Amino acid sequence: MLTSSNSERLTATGVVMDFAGLRALDNVSLSLGRHEIVGLIGPNGSGKTTLVNVLSGALTPTAGTVSIDAENVTGFVPRKISRAGLVRTFQTVRLFGTLSVFENVQLGAFGAGIRRAQATKKANDLLELFGIDHLRDVLGDSLSYGQKRIVEILRAIATDCNYLLLDEPAAGLNEEESDKLLGQLSDIPEQFGCGILIIDHDMNLIMRLCQRLHVLNQGKTIAEGTPKQVRANPTVVEAYLGSQGATDATEP
Structure with a gap:
């Protein structure tokens, strides 16, 4: 596995996020290199999506900083965050239903300022690489749920991002679709030099x-480490995984 230099990282340091007296994030620090995949896990309401919203510019933290490749981007709006190299997907798929698969992916490149000829080539290459070129002319509204998820991810990759935040990409997928998604996501860091933070x-x-995994509970970091380390952590087992989840997950 390739490694990223210290200057090529997405970094959150001491992030605090308050909402009308409720502390949703309490001194959370996290980092992501361009050639790694980090999982952000924890119970519902633990602060995962709030952290992603802070990282992507949808929320400005009460305290703490966010840096992209050593540039302080704290408080940047999502458009400026995207231009700095960070793109996200959402829990609810947001495709353009009346546009084709090709047009949806091409729009990602256009949104990043990539010119038409290069955007067209990029979209065609991504569809072929991920094995969905046969869906090129299918409208977004006609896709299965799993297909929509993949197209949304490809639209994000088409921006030439360095960091990709995925918010529950496997939600609603069956076991076969989830296994296929696993294979498609696992190669992204090496193929595109794009780190993934996944909820x-x-x-x-x-x-x-x-x-690596980063575990939140009630807005605080309760564990970090490899999947094996986190699965064996008693605090994580009690707060989230349970004895069943701690032993049943496949060894990475």
Whole structure:
């Protein structure tokens, strides 16, 4: 596995996020290199999506900093965050239903300022690489749920991002679709030099896909480490995995 230099990292340091007296994030620090996949896990309401919203510019933290490749981007709006190299997907798929698969992916490149000829080539290459070129002319509204998820991810990759934040990409997928997603995501860091931070409740996917895990509970970091280390952590087992999840997930 390739490694990223210290200057090529997405970094959150001491992030605090308050909402009308509720502390949703309490001194959370996290980092992601360009050639790794990190899982962000924890119970519902633990602060995972709030942290992703801070990282992507949807929220400005009450305290703490966010840096992209050593540039302080704290408080940047999402458009400026995207231009700095960080793109995200959402829990609810947001494709343009009346546009084709090709047009949806091409729009990602256009949004990053990539010119038409290069955007067209990029979209065609991504569809072929991920084995969905046969869906090129299918409208977004006509895709299966799993297909929509992949197209949304390809649209993000088309921006030439360095960091990709995925918010529950396996939600609603069956076991076969989840296994296929695993294979497609696992190659992205090496193929594109793009680090992935992924939130998901599919522990079978998370434990096999991620090199490192960061665990939140009630807005605080309760554990960090390899999947094996986190799975064996008693605090994580009690707060989230349970004895069943701690032993059943496939060894990465």
